[in-house]
Amino acid sequence: xxxxxxxxxxxxxxxxxxxxxxxxxxxxxxxxxxxxxxxxxxxxxxxxxxxxxxxxxxxxxxxxxxxxxxxxxxxxxxxxxxxxxxxxxxxxxxxxxxxxxxxxxxxxxxxxxxxxxxxxxxxxxxxxxxxxxxxxx
Amino acid sequence: xxxxxxxxxxxxxxxxxxxxxxxxxxxxxxxxxxxxxxxxxxxxxxxxxxxxxxxxxxxxxxxxxxxxxxxxxxxxxxxxxxxxxxxxxxxxxxxxxxxxxxxxxxxxxxxxxxxxxxxxxxxxxxx
Numbered sequence: 695x696x697x698x699x700x701x702x703x704x705x706x707x708x709x710x711x712x713x714x715x716x717x718x719x720x721x722x723x724x725x726x727x728x729x730x731x732x733x734x735x736x737x738x739x740x741x742x743x744x745x746x747x748x749x750x751x752x753x754x755x756x757x758x759x760x761x762x763x764x765x766x767x768x769x770x771x772x773x774x775x776x777x778x779x780x781x782x783x784x785x786x787x788x789x790x791x792x793x794x795x796x797x798x799x800x801x802x803x804x805x806x807x808x809x810x811x812x813x814x815x816x817x818x819x820x821x822x823x824x825x826x827x828x829x830x831x
Numbered sequence: 832x833x834x835x836x837x838x839x840x841x842x843x844x845x846x847x848x849x850x851x852x853x854x855x856x857x858x859x860x861x862x863x864x865x866x867x868x869x870x871x872x873x874x875x876x877x878x879x880x881x882x883x884x885x886x887x888x889x890x891x892x893x894x895x896x897x898x899x900x901x902x903x904x905x906x907x908x909x910x911x912x913x914x915x916x917x918x919x920x921x922x923x924x925x926x927x928x929x930x931x932x933x934x935x936x937x938x939x940x941x942x943x944x945x946x947x948x949x950x951x952x953x954x955x956x957x958x
Contacts (some may be wrong), residue, residue, distance in 0.1 A: 704854075704958075737853070737857065738845075738853055747864060764921060811864075812857050812864060813863075813865075814841075815857075815862070816861050816864040816865060816866045818864075819833070819835070820832070825956070828955065829854070830841065830844065831841050831844075
């Protein structure tokens, strides 16, 4: 592996809206698989990505029960990214913008997600090898 | 301290609910946290540099909004805090926005100028 890097991402999109969320998480997955540390600052709708009350559903159109359908839940992807990072000697540190959480009532997040402020993003950016903002449109 | 060029292009997204442009808002917050920032308004966000904006206050039933967004004033406040604000002249022209209607202190720039801004900052965040 090349030298371990620290990458900081700022995400803004809510889950289940567009491919930017999936793409961002795939980029993070790719970094983690290479053993790099990743910081994620979730701003605005992105605080919903690790929201722990996301719930899978069945798909009657396709005739699948809930268990069979295995509907993707971004909160589980975040948990998996964190677990996988641990195994590969890296770390995924995730901060949800606290004000964004409050206005959406999304206080419940999967373990490992912390509450913070834009100041945390600034600190991370200053201490990182690179930063990528993936804004909403 | 690393310098950051904050390019704001997405405009008037959720500004009624938020009573702010959330990217202008986070720019204020990051400046307050010590970030060294420059702002470039481009695309539809060039309209943020037009002075005298007055978003109507929305109401639903008996509920009446009292703090509608005042984005031009938020841009002025950013400059007061020491953030240089540039606006894409080409995007102003495309939208028929006159330079005389811009808030004082905003600097217009052309495509070459944008390249210089990118080159002269350590980081570029494109919102």
